Structures are given as structure tokens and as C-alpha cells.
Amino acid sequence: MGKRDYSPFGADAKRAVDSGLTAAEWYHTEVPRKVMKDLMARSDGPAIRDTILLYGSMILLAGIGIALWPSWWSAPFWLAYGVLYGSASDSRWHECSHGTAFKTPWMNNWVYQIASFMIMRNSATWRWSHARHHSETYLVGRDPEIAVMRPPELAKLILNFFGILDVLKFFPTLIRNAVSGPTAEERTFVPESEWGKVQRVALIHLTIYLATLGLAVALGSILPLMVIGLPRLYGAWHHVMTGLLQHGGLADNVIDHRLNSRTVLMNPISRFIYWNMNYHVEHHMFPMVPYHALPRLHEVIKADLPPPNRSIAEAFREMWPALKRQLLNEDYFLKRDLPPTAKPYREDFHQYVPGMMRPAAAE
Amino acid sequence: MPWISACSTDDIDAEDLIRWDHGAQTFAIYHSPDGQFYATAGRCTHEDVHLCDGLVMGHLIECPKHNGQFDYRTGEAKRAPVCVNLRTFPVKVEAGQVYVEVP
Ligand code: FES
Numbered sequence: 001m002g003k004r005d006y007s008p009f010g011a012d013a014k015r016a017v018d019s020g021l022t023a024a025e026w027y028h029t030e031v032p033r034k035v036m037k038d039l040m041a042r043s044d045g046p047a048i049r050d051t052i053l054l055y056g057s058m059i060l061l062a063g064i065g066i067a068l069w070p071s072w073w074s075a076p077f078w079l080a081y082g083v084l085y086g087s088a089s090d091s092r093w094h095e096c097s098h099g100t101a102f103k104t105p106w107m108n109n110w111v112y113q114i115a116s117f118m119i120m121r122n123s124a125t126w127r128w129s130h131a132r133h134h135s136e137t138y139l140v141g142r143d144p145e146i147a148v149m150r151p152p153e154l155a156k157l158i159l160n161f162f163g164i165l166d167v168l169k170f171f172p173t174l175i176r177n178a179v180s181g182p183t184a185e186e187r188t189f190v191p192e193s194e195w196g197k198v199q200r201v202a203l204i205h206l207t208i209y210l211a212t213l214g215l216a217v218a219l220g221s222i223l224p225l226m227v228i229g230l231p232r233l234y235g236a237w238h239h240v241m242t243g244l245l246q247h248g249g250l251a252d253n254v255i256d257h258r259l260n261s262r263t264v265l266m267n268p269i270s271r272f273i274y275w276n277m278n279y280h281v282e283h284h285m286f287p288m289v290p291y292h293a294l295p296r297l298h299e300v301i302k303a304d305l306p307p308p309n310r311s312i313a314e315a316f317r318e319m320w321p322a323l324k325r326q327l328l329n330e331d332y333f334l335k336r337d338l339p340p341t342a343k344p345y346r347e348d349f350h351q352y353v354p355g356m357m358r359p360a361a362a363e
Numbered sequence: 364m365p366w367i368s369a370c371s372t373d374d375i376d377a378e379d380l381i382r383w384d385h386g387a388q389t390f391a392i393y394h395s396p397d398g399q400f401y402a403t404a405g406r407c408t409h410e411d412v413h414l415c416d417g418l419v420m421g422h423l424i425e426c427p428k429h430n431g432q433f434d435y436r437t438g439e440a441k442r443a444p445v446c447v448n449l450r451t452f453p454v455k456v457e458a459g460q461v462y463v464e465v466p
Pocket of ligand 1: 430
């Protein structure tokens with residue numbers, strides 16, 4: 001395929017549309033309607049419990065951090081607070097953007113707004129980018145949420161473990177959004193009716209950051225920034241670690257989530273922070289299933305999926321060599337074996353798209 | 364416009380929907396929790412996805428692709444990313460059969 005062009009205005013984006021790839025129907029494992037209805041059922045209980053636990057822990061950890069400040073004894077509390085702020089907010093943002101975390105819409109919306117602020121995403125813009133990520137997952141030039149582009153820029157990936165690139169990109173965009181609404185690129189996926197909302201959200205976020213900064217200057221201390229803003233840097237590593245595993249090293253330009261997404265079994269603490277998004281193939285195939293039902297969905301469809309990685313470490317051991325190979329050959333991707341019970345991968349489509357993924361590239 | 368028999372009332376569980384195709388058109392037929400029947404266009408107005416795999420909650424249908432929601436009684440778009448309302452069609456029930464007035 002040669003050099004990939006990730007621009008929404010580039011040749012690959014155009015080719016994905018012209019070839020019919022963007023309109024093609026994605027593969028789904030068959031699940032009886034009654035079972036699926038049961039899995040999709042909404043409830044408030046699990047998310048209320050988890051939200052109280054999350055925000056309660058954050059208040060407690062930040063409180064201890066402030067009480068012990070500026071002693072180094074406060075560091076472990078900040079590190080734990082940072083992970084909840086800078087990483088758990090990613091999964092809360094994600095699940096609430098789907099509207100599946102809670103049954104009650106206003107609860108989804110409130111947690112979505114708070115999480116969007118913490119993870120430094122404009123809540124009005126990112127709702128739309130994530131819809132595109134689901135329609136056109138890892139279609140080059142079309143999916144605005146491709147975390148690992150090819151060839152992978154490993155230095156950038158490592159910098160982002162501390163949120164550095166995300167934050168450097170966020171603030172100029174925030175100011176532009178506050179001044180003039182969505183950027184030209186954002187206007188490709190945010191409908192015009194929402195442009196005013198993008199600007200309003202940006203103004204609110206900007207006001208909070210300016211107030212925090214003002215307080216820090218007035219106190220002559222970075223303490224206010226330790227609570228608001230900086231944890232997006234020092235606590236980002238967990239969401240980057242789990243986020244890379246979602247699709248890293250796997251296929252792009254396919255219409256079968258078993259080829260481009262990864263399910264990883266994880267320890268309970270990471271699953272709490274990540275809100276079960278480690279069941280990533282399952283989530284992409286059936287985005288209506290709430291996070292708390294994903295383990296059950298996994299049991300229902302696992303005979304049709306490649307076996308999950310059994311730990312975060314094992315998944316990295318699988319992904320990292322693939323990323324390194326992509327440095328030399330950007331067409332390379334990992335193609336995991338399916339169990340004998342599974343239907344074959346849906347890759348027929350690609351044989352009709354000149355230059356798109358060739359199974360031979362996966363040898 | 365003709366009334367066409369689409370299905371029997373027993374074909375749809377309460378608080379659920381089915382797909383019904385007629386000629387070149389495709390519809391979604393709903394059985395609400397209060398025992399009423401409704402019909403809308405079958406495909407979401409956001410992208411070309413059929414609503415039949417979606418979830419009925421009360422009087423809302425949630426699209427299976429991006430969780431957009433419509434009130435299936437009026438077709439009103441209720442939750443992003445859907446912005447355009449869904450077309451609705453008159454329905455009547457006679458002798459256990461659901462009839463849709465198709466255009
Ligand atoms: S296709 Fe229905 S919400 Fe996107």
C-alpha cells in the first residue's frame with residue numbers, strides 16, 4: 001500500500017470512500033436476539049457504585065495530597081489521584097459518550113461532561129469523532145482516533161505516556177475553539193448545528209483553567225494545578241497503556257473488528273480504571289452492550305473470536321514486536337489465529353480494493 | 364395509501380421491535396410497553412444502519428451503531444449523533460394483525 005496518508009482530506013480518505021470501504025457492512029458474530037436484549041439492558045446500579053467509588057477515592061486522595069503538601073510523602077497519593085483523574089476519566093468519557101454507563105440520561109451526561117474536562121477533550125467535538133471511530137474503525141484517513149499510525153512513531157508514543165503531546169495539542173485547539181468554534185478538520189465530522197456548542201464548551205473549560213492558574217499565581221504554589229490540569233500529565237500512563245493495546249499492531253482498512261481490535265484479560269484494578277474496555281473486540285462489535293455486561297458478552301461470543309491476551313504484559317509482548325516491524329514495513333500487521341469454532345475473517349472485501357490490505361502482508 | 368398487513372401482534376415481544384420489508388422499502392415495527400404498535404422507517408437517519416438490532420427502552424429506540432435515539436411514536440431525534448427525525452407511518456391493529464399504511 002505504501003505510505004499511509006492519515007489526513008481527512010488526503011488520498012487514503014478519498015480512496016476509502018470511492019472504493020466503498022466506508023459503506024461496507026462490518027462483520028458481527030451472531031447472537032440470539034433474546035440473549036442480546038438481555039446483554040444490552042441498561043441499569044444505574046453498577047455505574048452509580050463505580051462513580052461513588054471513583055469520585056470518593058479522588059476526593060480522599062487529593063485531600064491527603066493537599067494535607068501532606070509539599071512533603072514528598074504526598075507523592076504516592078498524587079500518583080494514585082493522577083491515574084484516576086488522567087486515566088479513569090478516559091474510560092468514563094468513553095462509556096458515557098455511548099450513553100450506556102447509566103440507564104438515566106442525565107447521569108450519563110454529567111459524568112460525560114466531568115470526564116471530558118478531566119481528559120481534556122471538548123465534549124461536543126469528541127462525541128462526533130468517536131461516532132466516526134465506530135463507523136470506520138482504523139480506516140486510514142477516516143478514523144480520527146487512530147492511536148498508532150504507521151509507521152509508528154515510537155518516541156511520540158512514549159511521550160504520550162505522560163500526556164505531553166495530547167496536552168500540547170489540546171490547549172491551542174481549546175483557544176481556537178473558544179475564539180472561533182471547531183477547526184477545519186473538526187468541521188469534517190461535527191455537524192454545523194453543533195458548532196456553537198463546541199465553542200461554549202471550550203469557553204467553560206478555558207475559564208476553569210484560567211481560574212486555576214490564577215489561584216496558583218495568587219498562592220505562589222503549583223498546588224491548585226496538582227488538583228486540576230497536571231494530573232492529565234502525571235496520571236495519563238494507564239489510559240495510554242491500555243489504549244495502545246486496543247488496536248496496536250493489528251490490521252487497518254478492514255471491516256471485521258476481530259482483525260483490528262484486541263481483547264486483553266486484565267487485573268481487577270486496571271479493569272476498574274478502564275471500565276472493562278479491555279473487552280475491546282466485544283465493545284466494537286456490539287457498542288450497545290454496557291461496560292458491566294461485557295464479561296458476559298465475551299463468554300457468549302468468545303468461540304468466534306481470536307483468543308484474548310491473558311494479561312497486559314502478554315499483550316505488550318505480542319504488540320511491541322509488531323510495531324517495530326511496522327517501522328520497516330508499514331503494511332505488516334498481526335493476524336491472530338481464530339479458533340476452529342469461529343467463522344472465517346471477513347476479508348473478502350479487501351481483495352476488491354486495489355492497494356488495500358492484502359492477507360499476504362500478514363505472513 | 365394502502366394498509367398492508369405486516370405481522371401478527373404476537374410476532375413482537377412487548378418493548379421490542381422487528382424488521383419488516385415491503386417491496387423496496389424497509390420498516391421497523393414496534394410493540395411498546397403499554398401494548399401499542401408503531402412503525403417507522405427501518406434505517407437510522409445518521410448512517411445507513413437498520414434499527415432492528417437496536418434496543419427499545421420505553422418509547423425510545425436506540426440505534427445499534429452509535430447509540431443515537433429516537434422517540435418511535437413521533438420519530439423525533441432524541442440523542443446525538445442523530446439529528447434528523449425518523450419517518451413514521453400510521454399503524455392499526457385488527458384481529459391480531461398489525462397493519463401499516465405504506466406510502
Ligand atoms: S447509525 Fe444510527 S446513530 Fe449512527
